[in-house]
Amino acid sequence: MLTREFSADATPCQRRVALQWVAAGILLPTWATWATGAQAQMGLSGAINYAGWFRALSQRMAKAYCQQYLQVLPGAAVDVMGLARKMVQTGSGELAKGMQSGQWPADVGRQLAEVQKQFALLNQMTSAPATTTALVVAASEQADRTLLIAQAVTEAVEKMAQAPSARLVNLAGRQRMLSQRLAKNYFLSAAKVDSKVVQAQLASDAMDFRQALQTLKAAPVSTPSIRNELELADSQWLFFESALRRPADDTGLNAVATTSERLLGVMDKLTGLYDAALREVLG
Numbered sequence: 001m002l003t004r005e006f007s008a009d010a011t012p013c014q015r016r017v018a019l020q021w022v023a024a025g026i027l028l029p030t031w032a033t034w035a036t037g038a039q040a041q042m043g044l045s046g047a048i049n050y051a052g053w054f055r056a057l058s059q060r061m062a063k064a065y066c067q068q069y070l071q072v073l074p075g076a077a078v079d080v081m082g083l084a085r086k087m088v089q090t091g092s093g094e095l096a097k098g099m100q101s102g103q104w105p106a107d108v109g110r111q112l113a114e115v116q117k118q119f120a121l122l123n124q125m126t127s128a129p130a131t132t133t134a135l136v137v138a139a140s141e142q143a144d145r146t147l148l149i150a151q152a153v154t155e156a157v158e159k160m161a162q163a164p165s166a167r168l169v170n171l172a173g174r175q176r177m178l179s180q181r182l183a184k185n186y187f188l189s190a191a192k193v194d195s196k197v198v199q200a201q202l203a204s205d206a207m208d209f210r211q212a213l214q215t216l217k218a219a220p221v222s223t224p225s226i227r228n229e230l231e232l233a234d235s236q237w238l239f240f241e242s243a244l245r246r247p248a249d250d251t252g253l254n255a256v257a258t259t260s261e262r263l264l265g266v267m268d269k270l271t272g273l274y275d276a277a278l279r280e281v282l283g
Contacts, residue, residue, distance in 0.1 A: 044157060044160055044161040044166075045161060045166065045169060045275050045278040045279045046275055046279070047095070047157045048154060048157050048158050048161060048166055048169045048170055048173065048275070048278075049169055049173055049271055049272065049275045050091055050094065050095065051091075051095065051150065051153045051154045051157050052150075052169070052170060052173030052174065052176070052177075052271070053087065053173070053176070054088070054091065054115055054119070054146070054150035054153070054154075055147050055150045055151055055173070055174065055176070055177040056173075056176035056177040056179070056180050056264065057084045057087055057088050057119075058118075058119070058122065058143040058144075058146035058147045058150060058177075059143055059147060059177055059180035059181040059184050060080065060084045060180040060264075061081060061084045061085070061122055061123075061126050061139075061143060062122075062126070062139050062140045062142075062143035062184050063080075063180050063181075063184035063187060063260070064077045064078075064080045064084065064126075065077075065081065065125075065126045065130050065136060065139045066130070066136050066139075066140070066184060066187040066188060067080075067187060067257060068081075068129075068130040069130035069131070069132075069133070069135075069136045069191060070187055070190060070191060070253060072254060072257050073254060073257050073258075076257070077257070080261070081126065085123060088119050088123075092112075092115070092119070095112055096112070105156075105160075107156065108153065108156045108157065108160075111149060111152055111156060112153060114149050115146065115149050115153055118142070118145055118149055119146055121142055121146075122139065122142045122143055122146050125138055125139045125142055126139050133191055133192070133193060136188070136191060136193070137188075137193055137194075140188060140193075143184075147177065147181075154170055154173070155170070158170050161278070163278060165219075165221050165277065165278050166278055168216065168219055168221055168274045168277075168278070169271060169274045169275050169278055171212050172212075172216060172267060172270050172271040172274050173267075173271045174212065175209060175212055175213070175233075175270075175271075176264055176267045176268055176271065178205050178208060178209045178212075179209075179240065179260050179263045179264045179267060180260060180264060181201070181205055182202060182205050182206065182209070182240070182244060182260065183244075183256050183257065183260035185198045185199075185201055185202045185205070186202065186244055186248070186256050187253070187256070189202070189248065190248035190253060202244070206241065206244070209237065210237075213230075213233060213234065213237065216230060216270075217230055221277050221278075223273065223277060225273050226270065226273045226274070226277070229269055229270045229273060230270065232266050233263070233266045233267060233270055236259070236262050236263045236266045237263060239262070239263075240256075240259040240260060240262075240263045242255075243255035243256045243259045243260075244256060
């Protein structure tokens with residue numbers, strides 16, 4: 001797992017919260033080894049997982065940038081941004097191996113190249129100090145453009161897997177993105193950014209998250225580990241949903257920052273469990 005010292009401007013409370021985020025299980029994924037034949041099919045389940053991470057990372061970077069603007073646990077937000085950038089870099093490199101080996105069709109290769117281009121722009125935008133609302137809005141819009149391309153890549157790889165249960169990996173992985181976009185939009189609302197549009201997406205994403213959680217619970221692909229993690233996801237969602245309903249004061253802002261990271265960790269673990277179950281099906 002990627003770790004580094006917390007920023008000098010972080011207070012003891014902020015350092016303690018950041019350590020809680022690390023303990024929540026926000027890990028750098030172990031990227032799949034690409035091969036041919038049956039091993040390549042098994043690799044596709046991991047590719048859905050990892051390509052799907054790009055969706056969440058786009059929103060996570062925008063969320064962390066908005067946190068810095070609002071001075072919500074700014075030291076921890078810097079660490080989150082650094083980890084997200086590292087994950088994008090590592091994931092892009094690993095997925096590029098599929099392009100070099102000829103594993104990906106030409107259209108998927110073009111989409112992967114476009115994802116890298118869009119992340120480069122997002123990285124450039126979020127490298128500037130978050131000093132104005134206009135900069136935060138621009139970063140959020142770029143994150144949304146990046147998300148659209150990442151979604152297209154994930155869906156393309158899911159189709160390549162040719163297994164109905166591949167949808168569960170995609171669906172669970174999308175929950176990671178929703179956790180981050182919900183938090184980002186809560187922060188945008190706190191920054192007085194286009195409240196009607198932001199509020200509409202907040203409501204829509206919350207409904208999507210609840211519905212997807214119910215779909216995952218009802219899915220036939222299940223193991224004791226998956227069931228346990230689904231129960232944990234339920235409880236973490238309740239904490240996060242409660243935080244999203246709080247006024248955007250210091251307590252509410254801090255609660256959304258921390259609970260969004262905890263929910264992200266749970267959903268990432270759950271996605272990995274579906275990934276493992278799919279590999280057994282494809283194998």
